[in-house]
Amino acid sequence: MIEFKDVSLVYPNGTEGLKQVNVHIQEGEFVVIVGLSGAGKSTLIRSINRLVTPTKGELIVDGDDVLQLNNKQLRTLRTKVGMIFQSYNLVRRSTVMKNVMAGRLGYTGTWKSIFHLFSNEDKRLAYENLQRVNIEDKLYNRADELSGGQQQRVSIARVLAQQPKVMLADEPVASLDPPTSHQVMKYLKQINEEDNITTIVNLHFIDMAMEYADRIIGMRDGEIVFDGPVSQVSEQT
Numbered sequence: 001m002i003e004f005k006d007v008s009l010v011y012p013n014g015t016e017g018l019k020q021v022n023v024h025i026q027e028g029e030f031v032v033i034v035g036l037s038g039a040g041k042s043t044l045i046r047s048i049n050r051l052v053t054p055t056k057g058e059l060i061v062d063g064d065d066v067l068q069l070n071n072k073q074l075r076t077l078r079t080k081v082g083m084i085f086q087s088y089n090l091v092r093r094s095t096v097m098k099n100v101m102a103g104r105l106g107y108t109g110t111w112k113s114i115f116h117l118f119s120n121e122d123k124r125l126a127y128e129n130l131q132r133v134n135i136e137d138k139l140y141n142r143a144d145e146l147s148g149g150q151q152q153r154v155s156i157a158r159v160l161a162q163q164p165k166v167m168l169a170d171e172p173v174a175s176l177d178p179p180t181s182h183q184v185m186k187y188l189k190q191i192n193e194e195d196n197i198t199t200i201v202n203l204h205f206i207d208m209a210m211e212y213a214d215r216i217i218g219m220r221d222g223e224i225v226f227d228g229p230v231s232q233v234s235e236q237t
């Protein structure tokens with residue numbers, strides 16, 4: 001589903017975010033990337049939907065050569081590849097339902113959401129996916145009325161409503177307390193298993209990674225220093 005071949009990324013200021021990274025992720029895998037702050041986890045994840053653009057190498061996502069896409073193809077890629085952020089990235093003053101429906105419109109949808117041009121299908125998918133993360137009772141609340149855990153669940157519903165093949169989560173629990181973090185991780189894992197959505201999650205903490213991942217990728221200084229099943233991490237530590 002996702003293949004990095006000798007991918008490097010040098011930021012304009014000369015920082016090497018990725019150094020000749022090689023990774024192959026199969027459809028349906030639940031992969032957790034761990035590493036210290038600055039290791040390149042976020043750069044790796046953001047390359048997959050091209051929020052950042054690698055400077056060298058080849059990156060294939062669901063058969064597309066991500067570094068060669070035109071703007072229209074890039075929008076299609078970002079519909080297939082949903083993203084969850086540490087800070088939830090909801091429209092704070094908008095309702096939960098509108099935030100999730102906006103997920104259906106992707107990156108081109110801002111003006112549509114201003115004029116409330118949502119179809120019945122948009123509404124159905126938004127509601128169904130809010131139910132999946134048990135937050136449908138907050139439908140008409142403004143996003144900024146919810147707790148952090150609740151906002152992150154809304155952001156998961158927003159991604160699901162766009163019916164993605166791949167779900168990326170960049171430090172999704174870094175702003176949450178431990179019980180809420182586990183709750184969010186359980187939803188991500190459950191969705192991965194039920195829908196077979198390829199899922200890649202960045203985490204700070206190895207113990208949390210060990211609990212949920214099928215496979216762990218360890219990064220340091222823009223390089224992959226470990227890639228294997230959870231059982232192998234236990235043997236090494």
Ligand code: ADP
Nearest residue numbers: 011013015016017036037038039040041042043
């Ligand atoms: P992580 O997600 O593991 O904390 P990042 O991928 O954010 O790591 O960062 C990897 C390296 O790239 C770090 O040295 C970081 O400072 C640098 N970096 C990240 N974003 C930028 C940017 N926009 N411009 C310059 N350097 C950046």
Ligand code: ADP
Nearest residue numbers: 138144145146147148149150151153179180183
């Ligand atoms: P959950 O664990 O279900 O995500 P919490 O236990 O964190 O939610 O929050 C309990 C209740 O307190 C929720 O109904 C939520 O609306 C409210 N709440 C928590 N934090 C905030 C906040 N920062 N602003 C507004 N309401 C909040």
